[in-house]
Amino acid sequence: MNPVTREGWIEVICGGMFSGKSEELIRRIRRARIARQNVAVFKPAVDTRYRPEAVTSHNGIQTDAMMLEKATQIWEKISPEINVVAIDEVQFFEDEVVTVAQTLADRGIRVICAGLDQDFRGVPFGPTPTLMAVAEYVTKLQAICVRCGGSASRTQRLLNGRAAGTDGPVIQVGASEQYEARCRHCHEVAVRKSLPKSFSPS
Numbered sequence: 001m002n003p004v005t006r007e008g009w010i011e012v013i014c015g016g017m018f019s020g021k022s023e024e025l026i027r028r029i030r031r032a033r034i035a036r037q038n039v040a041v042f043k044p045a046v047d048t049r050y051r052p053e054a055v056t057s058h059n060g061i062q063t064d065a066m067m068l069e070k071a072t073q074i075w076e077k078i079s080p081e082i083n084v085v086a087i088d089e090v091q092f093f094e095d096e097v098v099t100v101a102q103t104l105a106d107r108g109i110r111v112i113c114a115g116l117d118q119d120f121r122g123v124p125f126g127p128t129p130t131l132m133a134v135a136e137y138v139t140k141l142q143a144i145c146v147r148c149g150g151s152a153s154r155t156q157r158l159l160n161g162r163a164a165g166t167d168g169p170v171i172q173v174g175a176s177e178q179y180e181a182r183c184r185h186c187h188e189v190a191v192r193k194s195l196p197k198s199f200s201p202s
């Protein structure tokens with residue numbers, strides 16, 4: 001007997017800024033539409049960059065999106081015909097977005113969430129880490145480090161063109177005038193204090 005494949009799962013696309021999360025989300029949305037799936041696209045209202053009612057990549061490509069103040073508004077905005085729900089900038093939502101994503105997936109919907117996994121300090125960002133834990137599929141993307149050309153897993157916040165300190169607000173909407181992609185080694189953060197003094201890697 002052939003196994004029956006049931007519909008409904010969660011995909012997470014994560015990484016630092018400029019790593020191609022929105023590009024990849026838009027690609028998956030386009031392919032789902034080619035497959036005649038009905039796709040509903042959402043983004044948080046707090047993201048006021050570019051065109052408000054669109055998911056936009058730093059490379060200029062975009063697709064229309066509905067803005068949400070909070071994730072539970074998805075219930076008012078989808079109809080039974082929807083097969084795929086795509087959410088960009090998922091890090092800006094409250095933790096309830098995890099319950100919404102889980103419930104949608106349990107009901108047979110493919111849920112694709114794109115968002116930052118770390119904030120400018122390198123600390124796990126909002127609901128993204130929990131979504132990564134409960135997702136069936138996680139894609140972690142890397143940008144190019146603007147300092148050394150390596151793989152950038154981190155986002156550096158800038159103040160007057162230089163590395164900002166770690167005590168600003170976590171949420172600060174912006175683009176390349178405020179942020180740049182950096183690798184672990186070029187990312188400038190406060191010294192980690194959790195290592196024992198005796199620890200000195202060679």
Ligand SMILES: Nc1ncnc2c1ncn2[C@@H]1O[C@H](COP(=O)(O)OP(=O)(O)O)[C@@H](O)[C@H]1O
Nearest residue numbers: 017018019020021022023057058059143144181
């Ligand atoms: N340092 C960088 N590394 C990689 N891509 C970059 C960088 N700076 C600008 N880009 C541009 O950003 C695009 C990806 O943007 P986007 O999809 O909006 O990423 P994200 O949503 O992860 O911020 C790339 O295709 C490239 O044109």
Ligand SMILES: Cc1cn([C@H]2C[C@H](O)[C@@H](COP(=O)(O)O)O2)c(=O)[nH]c1=O
Nearest residue numbers: 016017018119120155170171172173174
């Ligand atoms: C690192 C970091 C980023 N943000 C903001 C800046 C942008 O508005 C978005 C990320 O957009 P992208 O599609 O990933 O380029 O998040 C923030 O508010 N706090 C941060 O620590």
Ligand SMILES: [Zn+2]
Nearest residue numbers: 145148183186
């Ligand atoms: Zn680097």
